Amino acid sequence: MSSAVSRQSRYQMDMCSGPLLRKIIWFAIPLVCSGVLQFLFNTADLIVVGRFASYQALAAVGVTGSIIHLLIIVCLGVSVGANVLVARYLGAKERSKVLRSIHTAVLFSLLGGVFLAFLGFFVSRPVLTLMKTPGDIIDMSVTYMRIYFAGMPGIMLYNFGSAILRASGDTRRPFYFLIAAGIINVVLNLFFVVVCHWSVGGVATATIVSQIIAGLLILRVLLTSRTVCRVRIAQLKIHWRYLKDMLWIGVPAGFQGACFSLANLWVQTAMNSYGPEVLAGNTAAASWEGIGFLISTALGQTLVSFVSQNYGGKEYGRIRKSIKYCNVLCVASTGIFCLLLWIFAEEMLGLFNKDPEVIRWGVLKFSILLPLMFTCGLQEIFVSALRGLGHSIGPTFVMIFCICILRLIWIFTIYRMAPSYSMLLYTFPFSWSCAALFTGIYLRYALKKLPRRSAV
Numbered sequence: 028m029s030s031a032v033s034r035q036s037r038y039q040m041d042m043c044s045g046p047l048l049r050k051i052i053w054f055a056i057p058l059v060c061s062g063v064l065q066f067l068f069n070t071a072d073l074i075v076v077g078r079f080a081s082y083q084a085l086a087a088v089g090v091t092g093s094i095i096h097l098l099i100i101v102c103l104g105v106s107v108g109a110n111v112l113v114a115r116y117l118g119a120k121e122r123s124k125v126l127r128s129i130h131t132a133v134l135f136s137l138l139g140g141v142f143l144a145f146l147g148f149f150v151s152r153p154v155l156t157l158m159k160t161p162g163d164i165i166d167m168s169v170t171y172m173r174i175y176f177a178g179m180p181g182i183m184l185y186n187f188g189s190a191i192l193r194a195s196g197d198t199r200r201p202f203y204f205l206i207a208a209g210i211i212n213v214v215l216n217l218f219f220v221v222v223c224h225w226s227v228g229g230v231a232t233a234t235i236v237s238q239i240i241a242g243l244l245i246l247r248v249l250l251t252s253r254t255v256c257r258v259r260i261a262q263l264k265i266h267w268r269y270l271k272d273m274l275w276i277g278v279p280a281g282f283q284g285a286c287f288s289l290a291n292l293w294v295q296t297a298m299n300s301y302g303p304e305v306l307a308g309n310t311a312a313a314s315w316e317g318i319g320f321l322i323s324t325a326l327g328q329t330l331v332s333f334v335s336q337n338y339g340g341k342e343y344g345r346i347r348k349s350i351k352y353c354n355v356l357c358v359a360s361t362g363i364f365c366l367l368l369w370i371f372a373e374e375m376l377g378l379f380n381k382d383p384e385v386i387r388w389g390v391l392k393f394s395i396l397l398p399l400m401f402t403c404g405l406q407e408i409f410v411s412a413l414r415g416l417g418h419s420i421g422p423t424f425v426m427i428f429c430i431c432i433l434r435l436i437w438i439f440t441i442y443r444m445a446p447s448y449s450m451l452l453y454t455f456p457f458s459w460s461c462a463a464l465f466t467g468i469y470l471r472y473a474l475k476k477l478p479r480r481s482a483v
Contacts, residue, residue, distance in 0.1 A: 039254060040196025042333045043118055043340040048352050055329040055356070057202035058193075062321030064205040073314055075216045077307070077379045080226045085380060086303045087167035087227055089310025090160050095175060096291070098143070100284030102183055103324075106136075106190040107414055108277025110328070111335045112269065113194035114415075117255070118339025125255050127266040128273065129191055133249065134263045135270060136187035140180030147176020158296045161303070171227045178235030181242035188245035193332050195256050204244040212237035276414060279423035290431040293438055297451055305448060308388025311379035315368055316396060322360050323404030326353045327411035334415025343477045350412045350470070357404040365397040392452055399456035402463040409466035416473055425469055429462035 040050060077085040109132035116124040151172040155165055189201040212233050219229025249258040298309060333349040368375060376389040406426070413422045437454040 042114075042196060042336040043342045043345065047333075047345055047348050051329055051333065051349060051352050051356070054196065054198055054332070055325055057198035058325035058328055059322055061189075061198070061202045061205050062325050063318060064202070064209045073310060073379055075220045075230055076227060077311075079220050082303060082307050082380055082382065082385065083164050084167060084226050085310060086161075086306045087164040088171055088230065089306055089313075090155070090158070090164065090168050090295070090299065091172050091175070092295075092310065092313065094154060094172060094292070097285060098176075098179070099182070099186075101281040102186045104279075104281030104284040105139075105274070105277035106132075106186045107280045107331060108273035108275070109187055110190040110194050110331055111276050111415060111417070112273050113191055113256075114332050114335035115339035117195060118336035118342075122255055124269070126262070128269045129249070129256055129258060130262050130264055131266045131269045132187050132191060132273065133184070133246075133258055134265055135273075136183040137180055140183035143179040143183070144177050147179065148173055151176065158292060159299050161299065164303070167227045171231045174228060174231035174235060178239055181235070181239030183242075185238060185242035185245050188242065188249055191249065191256060192245070193328060194335070195254065196332070200248055201241075201245060204241045207244070208237040208241040211240060276417070276419045279419040280414060283423045283426050286427045286431045290434045293435060294451065294454065297438060297442070298448070301448055304382065304384045305388045307380055307382070308376070308385040309392055311376045311385065312389035312392040312396075314379070315375050316393075316400070319361055319364050319368070319397075319400050320403065322364060323357050323407040326357050326360075326404070327407040329353065330408060330411040331415045334412055338416060346412075346416075346477065347474060350408070350474075353408050353412075354405065357408050358401050361401045361404045365400050369393060369397055388448070391449065395449060395452045396455055399459060402456070403459040406459060406462040406466050409463065409470045412470055413466070413473055416477075418469075418473055422466060422469060425465050426462055429465060430458050433458045433461055 040054060042050060042054075073085060073088055076088055109128065112128045113125055113132070116128060152165075152169045155168050155172070160168055185201075192198070192201060215233030215236060216230050219225045219233055223229060225232070246258075249256065250260070252258070298306065330349060330353045334346050337343070337345045337349070372390050372393050373386055376386045380386070406429075410422045410426060413419075434454045437457065438451070442450050442454070
């Protein structure tokens with residue numbers, strides 16, 4: 028028994044003591060790698076359909092990107108509530124509250140996933156029609172979306188289970204499981220598309236099968252854990268007080284993500300009028316840019332856990348240092364990535380499609396978005412710190428204004444006066460910069476209210 032506990036405890040991390048920067052880096056690396064693997068799920072879909080099917084199939088999968096992103100961002104946002112709650116109670120060493128929070132989160136994720144699976148079947152075509160998806164690809168897009176929605180119970184379970192493990196400092200095992208799932212995804216992609224000729228249906232099925240496997244592996248860890256984070260089937264229950272606290276933090280984060288995606292749907296709708304070549308180039312560029320976003324998202328998830336645990340343990344000095352370290356890491360890593368992406372732009376885009384027109388449109392998008400992508404990372408860090416401190420409603424309103432309302436204002440004013448693909452893209456760096464500025468001011472105000480010294 029003691030050896031089993033010792034093996035499992037090595038995956039956990041005490042964030043309230045010890046060398047802070049080293050712990051942040053070791054915590055964040057598996058998260059970055061996990062994010063890249065999740066990105067590769069969709070990228071493998073795009074590469075396979077782009078190289079072995081057609082550019083229409085590539086565009087069909089790409090058109091669903093905003094909707095799929097909406098699903099994932101909502102799941103991640105709501106799971107932030109579980110992360111914050113569990114981490115805070117772990118930091119405060121309140122075992123009974125940890126257990127109630129964990130069992131509530133796991134059951135809620137399963138029930139929510141089933142609901143989304145049914146919802147997705149019925150809303151896929153109406154939503155894609157509202158987005159003015161071109162008629163020659165809409166049927167393929169509907170097929171991809173419906174299959175993807177069917178796998179939502181597994182996706183929700185993976186995201187909530189990973190949030191629980193992150194709260195205890197375990198980011199390695201979710202990463203290991205995604206490695207296995209990623210290999211399965213690539214093999215099934217090639218089999219379903221190249222051998223079975225299933226096109227977009229094949230890549231969607233491969234992605235969902237692999238992510239369900241990852242979710243089941245996370246569940247197995249929670250069921251067999253010898254630590255305080257163990258899940259028992261008989262104790263699965265919605266504890267309403269803890270669900271309320273979880274949703275108080277998580278729902279604004281999920282709502283914020285939903286609003287972002289809805290604003291992006293307006294951008295995607297405007298973009299759909301430029302034709303399949305532009306859509307394919309935009310899809311290829313967005314896939315590589317996604318890695319940059321994943322870096323800042325991973326650092327944001329890291330900061331949520333560190334701030335939450337240290338807030339529960341009343342280690343306020345470590346909260347301030349954690350934020351500074353994550354800011355520096357975010358700017359440095361995003362800057363290096365964007366520089367490499369710009370240098371090798373044509374080669375990276377050519378992995379998706381060799382058509383010169385597709386590559387040209389992708390390079391244009393790089394030239395507009397990459398120089399200010401670090402501001403997108405900074406706003407992610409600032410908002411994550413605020414959520415870890417328990418501020419959820421305020422930063423949500425700030426982000427909705429900057430990312431959603433300002434983008435819509437841009438589309439209906441500046442873009443309408445000078446309609447072009449380039450002008451449409453400029454809405455992204457403009458809104459990122461505004462969000463970084465205002466969330467930074469908000470965080471500075473929140474930190475001033477904390478005691479200067481940690482509790483003795």
